[in-house]
Amino acid sequence: MQILTSQKPKERPDNMVERIYQQLKDDIFEFRLLPGDRFSESEVAERVQASRTPVRQALYRLEREGYLQVYFRSGWQVKAFDFQYFEELYDVRIVLESAAVARLGHMDIHSNPVIAELKNTWLVTEVERVQDGARVSALDERFHCALVEAAGNTEMARMHFEITEKIRIIRRLDFTQAPRIDATYAEHGQILDAILQRRTEQAQQLLKHHIDISKQEVRKITLHRLHTARQRNVPGT
Template sequence: MQIAPSQKPKERPDNMAERIYQQLKEDIFEFRLLPGDRFSEGEVAERVQASRTPVRQALYRLERDGYLEVYFRSGWQVRAFDFNYFEELYDVRIVLESAALARLAQMDIKGNQTFDALRKTWLVPPAAQVQDTQQVSALDERFHCALVEAAGNVEMARLHAEITEKIRIIRRLDFTQKPRIEATYAEHAQILHAILQRRTEQAQQLLKSHIEMSKKEVRKITLHMLHVARQRSAIRTVAPDV
């Protein structure tokens, strides 16, 4: 466990439970807690200087969300990656994002602020491309969410956002190699050009290939890569207080 002790004043249990939940989830996403790591309820309570009630609420919420497993005689464990599950989520992404592109083809997107912002982010020379893994992951996530949101279907965007949240932990590992960052810029640029030029079928095919490549990279993730990610995270930042 790498959660820094809290120095904050006392607060309501429900607020504390939310803060502990967010902290633990961030620790999982940032690989300060790795799949298979075990810890006790008491350990969390001691480190965050909270009673067991809000800690227990946060832990069970994380279990419901699929991030933790509870062992009643031996504490809690970060859930191991289910790669088949992640691949299925990537397949659903393809369906939703392809449908979004079809809707965009029926809309007037000239002068659309969303696409103006996407052009400024992705249609840039190599010297202007972001190289930080975490930043590129966030930008990549925003690219795909922006396309779905621009299509104007609220429920489609909601479902896509839920999937985005679930695959975020895997997505960050997709950018630990520089060639993947370079490929993402190139592929996003191709997709944008196709959308703006009303070549919808080509845009859909490019998008599908782009997501399929990310899905393939998921299968290459190893425990060693996770440990490297944890080490990089430890160097980049110190775990915030809960």
């Protein structure tokens, strides 16, 4: 009599690459892999229980996105944070989002479904506010991307989304503290109100101030998180 045994389905190659990519990206985002850390493809392959081929594909994807550097004779290294680079990206965000707000000032925004979505998310009572930092981070990203999307320029929206992807590693840290979550709701509400009232210059000023504050906060939080993570990795501490 033949005995049937249940076997775990073999993981598809593309799914395996995605899994390894997400795992490594999470390690970088959560400071389990620190800027300057070096490792080999073999070490990663052993840790994620995969062959070197999908590991290499995942690593090169992270390299293209700016998180890793490859040294052909000595493996891979997590790239150091270049705060000047990130701050320049924040400045480009201000330019793009201010231009989007200017375009919205000449549009019928009250029938715009994207603006309606933002009102439903941000113009809410304190009791209705989301308090989970990860969810607020995603909603914040959506707020800024949606403003550009609502303006109707697809190329502008594409450029803005690419910048959003690049700064996500530090931007999400802005929502690890409750006061920043409350401030984000208040500031987004003020920006939306100014846009709805067609006070374009005020909306642009509020937007610039909001992004500038976020830029300062994430720099402080990132430096603190890096210091804490390094202290954790020092023997005897």
